[in-house]
Amino acid sequence: MINYNPSIHLIKKLSMKRISLILLFIYATVLVSCKKDGVIALPEDTIGKTVKPVTKLKAVATSNEKELEISWTNPEDESIIKAELAYKPTTTGASASPNPLMINVTSGSESKLTIQVPATVKYTITVVVINKAGIKSAQTFADATPFSPAVADLAPIFLKRADTMMTSMVKLYLDGMPRDIWSASYPRASGYWDGAAVIWGHGGAFSGYAALKEAAEHYPAYKTKIASLYDNRLLKGIDDFRNTRNGRPEAYAVYPGDGDERYYDDNIWVGIDMVDLYMLTKSPVYLARAKIVWNFILAGTDARMGGGVYWKEDGNSKNTCSTAPAAVLAAKLYQATNETTYLNSAKSLYTWVKNTLQDPSDYLYWDNVHLSDESNPNSTLVISNEKYAYNAGQPMQIASLLYKITGEAHYLTEAQNIAKAAYKKWFIPFNSYTLGESFRILEPGHVWFQAIMFRGFIELYKQDGNATYVNAYKKTLANAWLSSARNKTTHLINSDFRGGGAAQTSYDILFQGACLEMLARLAVLEHEGL
Incomplete structure (x- = not known):
């Protein structure tokens, strides 16, 4: 048994209390000492435990x-x-x-x-x-709820988009330019001819306008607007590039000047636009200009290398990009005039480019051919085997046109073979968050080449009714317009139609003209029921 002693217990309690007081005193002394010595106390956590809503x-x-x-x-x-x-x-x-x-x-x-x-x-x-x-x-x-076009507005949505882009392009590239010719880029830059575009870029913008004029044909408000604002202005602007350098046939030069050089392919693009405008309007001023181009092209053909059209005056190569569109121009001139000489030229030019520059392994076309010895017309042919989208589009278009004109089935088969190969090469799988679907989209690349290729797909679609390829363009351009690929302030479009990438800091008129052309051609197809 343990005896309990109250006195001893009280002493223990007093001792513990005294020890606690001593420890408290020591702590206070140290704390004061730390502050006197300049030691900073740990910061308090000031981040709130709650956040107010917006x-x-x-x-x-x-x-x-x-x-x-x-x-x-x-x-x-x-x-x-x-x-x-x-x-x-x-x-x-x-x-x-x-x-x-x-x-x-x-x-x-x-x-x-x-x-x-x-x-x-x-x-x-x-x-x-x-x-x-x-x-x-x-x-x-x-x-x-986002904006949706009113059902009562019957104008194709792609016509509205093309019109919006054209308005923006005129403001950004044309208004205020010396000589009223398109600037080469936006933002504008100083340089040769005050930063003006060469005929290639100028022609690209003109092609966009020509396609837009066709798209507006059945919509009076748009048709009137385009005719009043652009017809005379843009025709005068591109006519300023014409010269008769060194007494040769008249043609469109690289720059507006009597001594500037001329390229056959640059001229052919203008000639095709002119004959298209003639067939749309029946105005002889356009047909006259298309014939000016054709006469110039005839000066760029000879028997060397078996035929074909040179790329430029005094050049040494004959190219797919000059010969195939020359055949397209000839076929269209035949449609416009019913003169068989044009049809014969279209057939012979197409036959030459197919036999000389088509890769039989995939039906696509090499870029150009030249002689191994320029002094010997019988020397070996040397082929530059690069392949570009527009060099698929123009052979595809002329083959489709020749099928339409002649009814010969082999032309249609040839066009379809090119189309299948081009679709495989220049379209890539894409999951569009903007459109909410997956499809094959035009790969990032040369936008103007892609616009020229589109012409071939359209002509083929008109013959065989297969909408696969034109629908791919429709979805590509819809995604480009609705996604971040389009600058929502300027309405200019990036070269990568997928969107999501870094915004461009400079936009070339050639590429924007190509985008305008594709939007306008989609508007025509939309009007026709695509």
Whole structure:
């Protein structure tokens, strides 16, 4: 048995209390000493455990299809760093955002951005802010439905897009330019002829205009606008490039000047536009210019290498890009005049380029051929075996035209063989978040080459009714227009039609003219039921 002694217990309690007081005193002394010695105490955690939500969230449709403008005010909180934006359709089955968008924000700032949505349905927009500790605010909601063209407006959507682009191009590349000829690039740069485009680029813009004029033919408001604003102005502008260098046949020179050199392929593109405009309007001024080009082309043909058309005056190569479109021009002149001499030229030029420059292994075309010894017309032919998209498009177009004119089935088969190979080579698989579907899209490349290739696919489609290839162009250009590939301020389009990449800082008139042409040709197909 243990005896309990109250006195001893009291002494122990007093001793423990005394020890606690002593320890407390030591701690206070050390703390004061640290402060006197200048030691900084550890900072307190000032990041809040909660984050206030955004306010004044608004979601409104812009004037562009499937585009919403989102704006809000961020909370007064120095610890916030990001806002997370997501959208979800209120309609069952429509596409939503695969991942939220993350936006940098600061305390009390106003945030505004535009987003592309996959469909013209009602969307619920949610925004939360996140602080440095990763803590999120409560969600703030807003609803909006993007703009959709009114059903009562019967103009093809691609005509509207082409018209918008043409208006922008004139403002950015043409208005205010010396001699009223297109600038080579945007932003404009000084240089030879005040930064003016060469006939290749100038012709690319003219081709876009010619295609737009055709697309507007059945829509009076657009037809009147284009005729009044562009017809005389653009015809005068391109006529300024004509010369009779060294007393030779008149043609379109690289620059507006009597001594500037002339290329046969540059001229042929202009000639094709002129005969197309003649068949559209029946105005003899266009046919006269197409014939000027044809007379110049005849001066660029001879028996060396068995036929074909030289690339340029005094050149040594004969090219697919000069011979195949020369055949197209000849076929179109036959359609316009019913003069068999043009049809005979079209057939012989096509036969030469097919026999000389087509790769039999894949039906595509090599670039050019020249003599191994320029002083010996009987020397070996040397082929430059590069393959370009436009060198598939023009043989495809002339083969399709010859099938239409003659009814000979081998021409159609030849065109179809080229089309199949070109589709395989210059289109790539693509999953379009913008359109909400997967398809083969034009690969990033030379946009003008792709526009010329489109002419061949269109001519073939008119003969065999296979819409596979023209639909690929339709989806490609729709994705380009609706995605970040198009600058929403200037309406100029990147060379990569997929979107999502870095924005271009400079835009060449040749490529923008090509985009305009493709949009306008799609408008024609849309009018015809594509």
